[in-house]
Amino acid sequence: MATDVRQAVPFSPEKWRRDFPILDQQIHRQRPLVFLDNAASTQRPNQVIDSMSAAYRQTYANVHRGNHWLSEQSTFQFEAARAAVARFVGTDNPREIVFTSGTTAGINLVARAWGEVQLRPGDEILLTELEHHSNIVPWQQMAARTGATVRFVPVDQQGLIHPEVVAAQLNERTRVFAFAAVSNVLGTVNPVSDFCRLARARNVLTVVDAAQHAPHEPLNVRQWDADLVAFSGHKLLGPTGIGVLYGRFELLDSWPPFLGGGSMIDRVTWDGFTPGEIPARFEAGTPPIVEAIGLHAAIDYLDVVGLEAIQQHERQLVEHAIFRLEQEVDGFRLLGPRHDRAGIASFVIDRVHPQDLAIKLDLQGIATRAGHHCAMPLHEKLGLSASSRVSFYLYNTLGEVDYFVDAVGAAVAKLR
Numbered sequence: 001m002a003t004d005v006r007q008a009v010p011f012s013p014e015k016w017r018r019d020f021p022i023l024d025q026q027i028h029r030q031r032p033l034v035f036l037d038n039a040a041s042t043q044r045p046n047q048v049i050d051s052m053s054a055a056y057r058q059t060y061a062n063v064h065r066g067n068h069w070l071s072e073q074s075t076f077q078f079e080a081a082r083a084a085v086a087r088f089v090g091t092d093n094p095r096e097i098v099f100t101s102g103t104t105a106g107i108n109l110v111a112r113a114w115g116e117v118q119l120r121p122g123d124e125i126l127l128t129e130l131e132h133h134s135n136i137v138p139w140q141q142m143a144a145r146t147g148a149t150v151r152f153v154p155v156d157q158q159g160l161i162h163p164e165v166v167a168a169q170l171n172e173r174t175r176v177f178a179f180a181a182v183s184n185v186l187g188t189v190n191p192v193s194d195f196c197r198l199a200r201a202r203n204v205l206t207v208v209d210a211a212q213h214a215p216h217e218p219l220n221v222r223q224w225d226a227d228l229v230a231f232s233g234h235k236l237l238g239p240t241g242i243g244v245l246y247g248r249f250e251l252l253d254s255w256p257p258f259l260g261g262g263s264m265i266d267r268v269t270w271d272g273f274t275p276g277e278i279p280a281r282f283e284a285g286t287p288p289i290v291e292a293i294g295l296h297a298a299i300d301y302l303d304v305v306g307l308e309a310i311q312q313h314e315r316q317l318v319e320h321a322i323f324r325l326e327q328e329v330d331g332f333r334l335l336g337p338r339h340d341r342a343g344i345a346s347f348v349i350d351r352v353h354p355q356d357l358a359i360k361l362d363l364q365g366i367a368t369r370a371g372h373h374c375a376m377p378l379h380e381k382l383g384l385s386a387s388s389r390v391s392f393y394l395y396n397t398l399g400e401v402d403y404f405v406d407a408v409g410a411a412v413a414k415l416r
């Protein structure tokens with residue numbers, strides 16, 4: 001049974017992890033399951049699972065269209081989720097919240113709804129070298145459709161992007177600056193407010209990929225002064241199939257719809273249609289209703305645990321992991337900044353292929369990631385085809401980090 005998180009006291013990963021049934025398992029002949037692949041997707045607490053199960057059992061119906069009790073219940077819960085997300089990102093206007101299927105869908109929505117109308121040949125789309133493919137490919141597609149060009153702000157040797165370098169890349173042709181708040185490979189935490197300020201001074205649209213920020217640090221779109229911010233539910237304890245696009249009201253309100261269908265219209269005739277109000281204009285078709293309810297439960301859970309505490313905890317885990325790996329594993333090289341980083345650590349080890357290491361670790365019950373982590377251009381810049389990655393969350397313990405580092409040491413000894 002789920003514990004009531006509202007009665008929670010100081011931060012303790014051991015306490016929180018009791019809410020996550022999936023973590024309480026032994027695999028591969030009695031090895032404890034150690035889940036260190038949180039940047040790819042996180043696990044769900046009972047509170048989220050129960051909220052979704054209750055919705056399917058008691059209140060489910062389609063939203064915004066039924067004249068019956070179940071539809072009213074469902075609509076109420078769906079819109080309550082939107083209001084909770086609005087609070088979570090720091091806006092008092094729920095109409096600035098569009099439910100999408102994830103970060104990727106949010107960025108594609110912006111690229112299409114805004115870019116198709118606004119971009120002209122010669123315009124520049126500015127990205128950074130540390131982006132996930134989700135924040136590269138939609139822009140490359142738009143560039144191909146409109147004749148705009150894509151440019152990348154360079155990362156330095158430490159994996160940092162400096163505001164002066166951004167300032168030097170912004171020019172009179174730049175129309176949009178889209179960048180990750182936190183790198184899913186390097187763990188770099190970008191100075192989002194500085195980037196947004198520089199872009200605003202030049203009247204450049206800002207799109208923040210907050211996929212790796214929203215789950216781990218407090219988020220306030222007003223403090224950032226960002227135009228658009230996208231993130232995914234499944235990376236913050238919520239279900240798959242739901243994501244959030246925050247957009248400044250005046251902007252979203254001025255854009256045409258991207259997808260057409262039910263819900264996004266005001267009126268349809270034989271000759272055409274008039275689009276509906278936002279956010280419905282961008283939510284064509286039946287939305288992810290129960291997923292929104294699960295996302296609401298995830299946000300409530302994070303609220304109780306406290307994002308500041310989560311951030312601190314993860315930084316402690318990542319520092320400890322890096323410190324021990326540097327001390328104990330010959331040929332270990334960290335990618336990205338040594339300090340002030342998010343709870344993500346990608347690395348390479350001389351004469352050990354990341355894939356081989358991941359397989360050895362898996363045999364010890366440890367879930368990590370090996371590959372390019374959907375950032376092939378960044379890996380090319382680093383002169384690598386692949387790296388290993390561990391990424392932490394609120395339920396990971398120092399004991400798990402020690403178990404992981406010991407397992408790396410043992411695996412490396414066998415693989416060389």
Ligand SMILES: Cc1ncc(COP(=O)(O)O)c(C=O)c1O
Nearest residue numbers: 102103104132134184209211232
């Ligand atoms: C920085 C970043 N952006 C975007 C994405 C894409 O998220 P999704 O697959 O949920 O759309 C990810 C997922 O790993 C990510 O780490």
